[in-house]
Amino acid sequence: MSAALPPIRVLVADDHSLLREGIVALLAGDSGIAIVGQAANGAEALERFASLRPDVTLMDLQMPVMGGHEAMLAIRALEPNARVLVLTTYKGDARIARALGAGACGYLLKCAIRLNLADAIARVHAGHRYIPAEVAAEMANYFGSDNLSGRELEVLRLVADGNSNREVGVRLAIKEETVKAHVSAVLSKLGARDRTHATTIALRRGILTLS
DSSP: OOOOOOOEEEEEEOSOHHHHHHHHHHHTTOTTEEEEEEESSHHHHHHHHHHHOOSEEEEOSSOSSSOHHHHHHHHHHHOTTOOEEEEESOOOHHHHHHHHHTTOSEEEEGGGHHHHHHHHHHHHHTTOOBOOHHHHHHHHHTTTOOOOOHHHHHHHHHHHTTOOHHHHHHHHTOOHHHHHHHHHHHHHHHTOSSHHHHHHHHHHHTSSOOO
């Protein structure tokens, strides 16, 4: 008779203690998974990862001190083969792309945790990507669309903060006509009617984030 496989060792990083406790309770009855540590922010996640070396890390994106994106980059620098599964309420395509670019192996919406978390952990641990259909569809909606340039993103951030074209020009040390050209390009790339609509689209897609 072959020996039973050891459980998948999991680290949970989320700034909401109730969610962490819920995940622990949800997985308590699964003999194939063991929660070995918890973290309330990205800095703690990095520290716990370094000391515990879990098989899979569950990572929220929006956390204090250090966000999930920065924590993933740091963890992957420490261990290039680290397996990180993002748990988040955000399904904007830009957020998804940033998370996958930072090394995430999977992306699970928190509303689907109860039904899909154990399977997602198992698949990520086995070396597969876990991208649910809902998340894949969000990415496909904008596949091939033009990305904003770094300057266009700077302009959009300042516009979203309520700055006029003249004020944006002063902040970035560029001419007001240049600002207008960047704003027009942003509206075109985002398919937006006006500045307010562009901000709304950018927030929904995760191009901009609320501070």
